[in-house]
Amino acid sequence: MIELVQFTPAFGLMNASPFCMKVEVFLRLAGLPYRAINGAMPMRMPKGKLPVLRVNGQTIADSEAILAWLQQRHGDAMPATMRVPITGAAHAIRRMLEEHTYFAMLWLRWIDDAGYANTRPAFFGGMPPALRTLVPAIVRRKMRRDLVGQGIGRHDASAIAMRACADLDALSVLLGEAPYFGGSEPGAIDATTYAFLANALWPPIDTLPRRHLQQQEALVAYCERMRERVGA
């Protein structure tokens, strides 16, 4: 049995980590049976991050490695559109979302005070009272350090929001009139695009990129089409 080790879902999303959601969406689109192991701690994982896949004693860390492993090992069992490795435009989309848009989203959730006011209870509300103040403060401090190191945390709030909006505009152009980023049927890239767009659109955090996305009818319709398709 394939086990998807991930964060506990939050914000009413399949997962509030777009990387965990990406793998779960992929598994569903590929039609592969799996069991979700929620509530994992990233620091206990081989690369210090989630998601991780466990299969028959083997551990695969990192969503990109996980998708490649699934395509290689279980390609025969999945629709042809899901087994083709990502190339060209899809690769560029993935890198933009995972290496840029993601960090803008992280800043808006964790560093921006209005975002943090929603993130904190959603992620830590179930903790014992003694930890509920301490742990979020420690995680927020680490996020701030990581985001400055990555670079986006050196900009002001409006520049960060505008950069995320520019990424959303690019996605809108790239989707065009197609129902999926993979074309007439979902491809592996749709696991990434849906996971990141749903995480920008549906959490109850009122950000400029979220308002911008709400205006992009094709992207909103895309998210609803994907939700229908994968059931969450």
Ligand SMILES: N[C@@H](CCC(=O)N[C@@H](CS)C(=O)NCC(=O)O)C(=O)O
């Ligand atoms: N490149 C990794 C990125 C995964 C990632 O950044 N996961 C975040 C959650 S969205 C995480 O585990 N963060 C914990 C930390 O940085 O301590 C992948 O594709 O799986």
